[in-house]
Amino acid sequence: MSDHDHHDDGVSRRRVLECMTWAGTGVLWTISGGVPHSLGLVGSAAAAEPSGLTFLQISDSHVGFDKPANPNALGTLEEGINKIIAMPKKPSFMIHTGDITHLSKVAEFDNAERIISQAKLDVHYVPGEHDFIDEEVKLYKERYGKGTKGAGWYSFDASGVHFIGLVNVVDLKGGGLGNLGAEQLEWLENDLKGRSKSTPIVLFAHIPLWTVYPEWGWGTEDGGRALEYLKGFGSVTVLNGHIHQVMQKVEGNVTFHTARSTAFPQPAPGTAPSPGPMKVADDKLRSMLGIASVNFKLGDQRLAIIDTPLQG
Amino acid sequence: MMTSATCRSLGLRSGFRSGFRSLGIRLAVAAAIVLPLGVIGAHAEDMKVTIDNFTFAPAELKVKVGDTVTWINHDDIPHTVVSAGKFRSKTMDTDNDFSFTFTAAGDYKYFCSLHPHMTGMIKVE
């Protein structure tokens, strides 16, 4: 992944830059004045002293999953949380981009809570489709829906950064992709109205808001409309889960990033008959699971995302 | 998305479809020989749609009024079967199934509410 260096490649600053990493140990991204640079691998990234706001993203813990791709998803979630506990600088908070549970069972939500709370951090959740499959579709909202709108969307501010949690896993239409819906889009438009364009924005949701691979449903039908409301903002970061692998794309002022799962890997787009859980050799599994750490250095509008696998 | 749906229905030529039906009848005859008690009083055929690799197979199934269709999920990931206003399964985990008896003719488009790119069709005549 060391070849993802946009700094010296002679590409015009105005040109849209695209970078996708299908896998790998991790890439540090920074944005200075809206121009993205990749600075290297996790090792060198970790060496750079983070200052300013640091928060963590975990995703797709699928507590309750026990199939061959990972018979102990709760155990690997705990390994991820232990990585967070061991961080030299305590992050400000955590976001969880959905699929907390595998089957929305009470015990799964309880177990997830018991492990994640060990990090002793505030956690801002958005739901995945696996968190809404209890009969009455109430368990997620009972636990994490306080102070949210609609199916669970909300926004908050931290250290001058505006965070927006969106829900794109409900009311999905046959043949379609993820869905935000008119009500949520209207709320988003109002939430951003009148906000200074210099405010860094972090949008997070379960399914990628950009079209990764529609053949597997990896995208959001009306994600483009959400991004229209973000035009003109100097720094926009979109954090998603769902696809259980690191993937990045930079388009103008917007950085898109997906996090690894802590439960099981999924194949790169089109490399398998389906997006289902990918069974890898036991000693490979932990290199394909992990967490992400995001750092803002407010002085120079810089953002860095560091993906850390559980192992390797 | 529309493209893949179109491709799938184009793939089901009438020859293939009738081949499937005669195979189904042959299987039903075989079942009648092995399990004679099982077919007493059973006028309707039982039809099956399997879910493997996030795909309904067959993608399109022709049945008669009164037939019962059973969906069975072979994936390591849960799926559902939803036909707007017609039927809606519970979440089917691995090896779970769902059955629905069709009492009226018509085309029943359905999809998985968790993975909406998964679509299928039951034609009831």
Ligand SMILES: [Cu+2]
């Ligand atoms: Cu599905």
